[in-house]
Amino acid sequence: MTVTRLEIRPRYEGANIGTWIGFKHLNYLVEEAVLEHLRRTGMPVTDLYHDHGLCVDLVDIDTRILTALRVDDLAVAEVSAAEAGTLSFAVAVKPGPEANKAVSAKVKVSLRHDPRGGATGEIPASLRPYAVDRLGEQDKSVQLPDGADPVEFLTMGRNAFGWKWRIPYFYCHFTERMQMSGYLRIMEEVVDLFLADRGVSVKRLLDEQQWIPAVPHSRITLLDEALMEEDLYTVLTVEEVFKRLTYTARMDCYVLRDGLLVPTATGRITHGYAELASRSEWGLVSFDDRLMAAISGASR
The missing domain is CATH 3.10.129.10 (Hotdog Thioesterase)
Known part of the structure; x- marks a missing residue:
């Protein structure tokens, strides 16, 4: 081998x-x-x-x-x-x-x-x-109801955050398609936006508690092709909180074509939190009540 x-x-x-x-x-x-x-x-x-x-x-x-x-x-x-x-x-x-x-x-x-x-x-x-x-070729499209907002439709009734974003050429390769590194950037950004939306932004927890997010696991799978300058609808859904130590969220990405929401990628990311003890040392911490409420959706 x-x-x-x-x-x-x-x-x-x-x-x-x-x-x-x-x-x-x-x-x-x-x-x-x-x-x-x-x-x-x-x-x-x-x-x-x-x-x-x-x-x-x-x-x-x-x-x-x-x-x-x-x-x-x-x-x-x-x-x-x-x-x-x-x-x-x-x-x-x-x-x-x-x-x-x-x-x-x-x-x-x-x-x-x-x-x-x-x-x-x-x-x-x-x-x-x-x-x-073609990449993916999975026909799992979802019909968007007439007049519905895609972000509201995709997040309704869920502990989720949604985001609409236009795919620029510099997230693509081979002249046309969103590439894997682009989806990694999207995964990082949607988590950042989710935390800010819940009142526990990365900067706020750094300033107030010297806490930073730490990622032990991530996965992204392409399901279809998302094209340059299409609007990408990204939804981050919290799936599990484990003993106040980590939480796992699912990322789902869609493009809207002819009234159909076409899934183009899915993935999961697990986060814990670490407290900065010095410039070169840190240690994992348990979620406090504020962070727990934000992630679980109780503070919404």
């Missing part, structure tokens, strides 16, 4: 609280490691696209964060095949060659055929099993 090992550093952009790296940028490390594995196994993104019209799309990323990484850590990533007959990979990221895993992830890739841009060479037989004409 081919195993790709590479040294990899977090991006400075991800050091939002002190020098610790947030969950989104840890997922970016996973993505970068998978792309390097594809290069080393003869499937570089550029060649697949230019020679065969195949677009490399991450369609599922399931990541567990076991310990924190900091901006200057030179991490070691290991990538190996996770399931025979698919482009599925297991990824481990360690803060050093002899260290325990900091991040463990499973990733699935599809090769989405793009007929635009002119003729290309024939898709090699070895790649045909992974080539698809």
